[in-house]
Amino acid sequence: MWKMIIGIILWFGVVPSLAGTLVLSFWKRHDDRLAECIITGYLLMFAICQIIAIPMIFLEIHFSTFCRILAAIYMITSILGFLKGGKWFVGMIWELFRNLTHHAWTVYAAVAAVLVQAYYYVQYMVTNLDDAYYVAVATTAIETDTMYRFSPYTGRAVTGFNLRYCLSPFSMLQAFFSQCLGVHPSTLDHTIMAPVMVIVAYFVYISMGRLLFSEKSMAGEKKESREKMIGLFLVFLSMVHVTSYYCMRNQGSVLLVRIWQGKATLAAVLIPFLFYHCYRMAQKPWEKGNTVILVMAAFACCLVSSMGIVLPMVMMGIFALLFGVFQKNGRYVAKMAAGCVPGILYGILYVALKALKLW
Template identity: 35%
Template sequence: MNYIKTFFLVLFFILSIYFLGILGRKKSDGFPLAEILLHGLLRLFASFEVIVLPFIFLRAKFSYFFYFYCFVLIAVIIFSIFKYARYSYKYIGKKVHKFISTLDIPLAAAIIMIIFQMSMLAFYMHLDADDAMYVATAATTLRTDTMYQYAADTGIIMNTMPSRYVLSPFPIFTAFLGKLFFLHPTIIAHTILAPLMTGFAYLVYYLIGSLIFKKKKGMIGIFLLVLCTFQIWGYFTVYSSSTFILIRSWQGKAVLAGILIPAAIYFLMKECQTNVPYKWPLCASLSLVLAASLVSSMGIMLLPTLLGLSAILYCIYNKSFKPLIKCVISCSPAICLMVIYLLMKFGRFCP
């Protein structure tokens, strides 16, 4: 029975992020399918962060948020399906056929290695001390129908919410998926989210490789193959990138390190290759900042710092302040969250 639930969860997840990612795009534009999936994942995380925080601060029940977010998400997806379903049928078929026609031996070998790594995460499980906080928080959320009102490690009612974790409620996202498909958060985290997030990490690296080797398509497979080899043999410390992508990919900090920061680099590289001056990926960077804020409290500072430094260099190169202004706008949610964190840390704001 759990295998059937897992199948429908993965199917729902892929279809949801596809129709979220394609929403708002012109049918005449040319864009890769992998980029649509990446945009959909970012929009899913960003919308979750925006909607869940007011419910947490108001100490509302988790079930209230669950039904409200389900209603919003389903409404948006249905609208996107009605608008893009007929076009998507032809578009996906054309993109898949094009990908198969350009498939070479190195790329096929890289895909096999990626599937192997994902299967290892699905059938085997890594445990560490972070399970006592992240998975336990998701389980406590479902058990008590509250969000950050009970200590995950002891079960004691907390007088104030933990400022370190409450602004990045990625465990609530795990609990949301668990309630949606009647699966325990441990199964969601270790068996489903872990391989999915690893797959998305390699999806981002595929997009980066397609920019680096734009005129040498055969090199993308070699790039991914070398990357897979280094990732498999890269577990020399618990802080290496290989550890986060292959061992701890279900954790929010791993999503930040393995997916969101490389995604930011991809979008910045893509804009640098365009011939349009003063252009800045406003929508993508805004989704990135909100998604990073959801998955990890470090993302509230790290990703805006990366975007801000890139915007400054971009302004110096183009001799214009327009990219910096757009960057500040896209980073404004993280700035607000930093202020809220400081207020909570010093007792000025106690939800």
């Protein structure tokens, strides 16, 4: 039990935090906080998995080899993050604990609401037909030491690859975490990864709140007033989410019912982050590193779902029109175009492999 708890803290807390520290330490952006650090870390982890998993799948590399390489890269990234920005990261943690009892009441209400939503994933479990594929793919990879070479429905060897899923191998990342923690993929998805992703989603909304209620937008207001508004913003979002189960396919529903699935992670975490980040790039064009984070987010979207290859490009295209073309800002258009590169590459790869009938 303690071994699993330590593993959860390591792989879902320490590693992404230090990975985000490594990325953000290159630019010293004054308003980046712990939430931005953790989000950036998850983006980097997802992007690394996407980049190395695709060639290894098509080269039919063993799943165990994939796990060892991915673990080594994550550990190296974490160590470099600690060496380069450890002092900054420890300072953020110290500031968090020092001010733990000096926040507006709305902040504590928001934290309570988020923790209750995360707790329900631990206490209860909701399954649907998609589990028959996504969880089974991860289980099959572990049991056969292969990646997408056996049918998760029948267990029989397949003659080709299902490109729709192979180009977005989020299940392989879940199988990797399952191996690291020593738990079944079903336990990982429903009980561990789901509440973690809920908290990460609200980290994105915290970043949104800080941007919407920034010092510039609330000039003359005290820090306590801005903090109170951010807390109210999160409480309002929580109310929207918990009353969203009138449809199975809206953002609030997938956040609180099946966020462990790749397309739900896309809808609840990555698309909201892209919305926030593209708007931030328009509001703070002088910031360094935004294009790198945008490209990482695009790779992360490609990892979680095949829809993540196309939908982010549509969003970035809309932002390019609104804040680039309409405002005659060519630099912003170029940044949005750079963010579309991962989706374009994987889209071309999909079309080429389908046309050539190689898989």
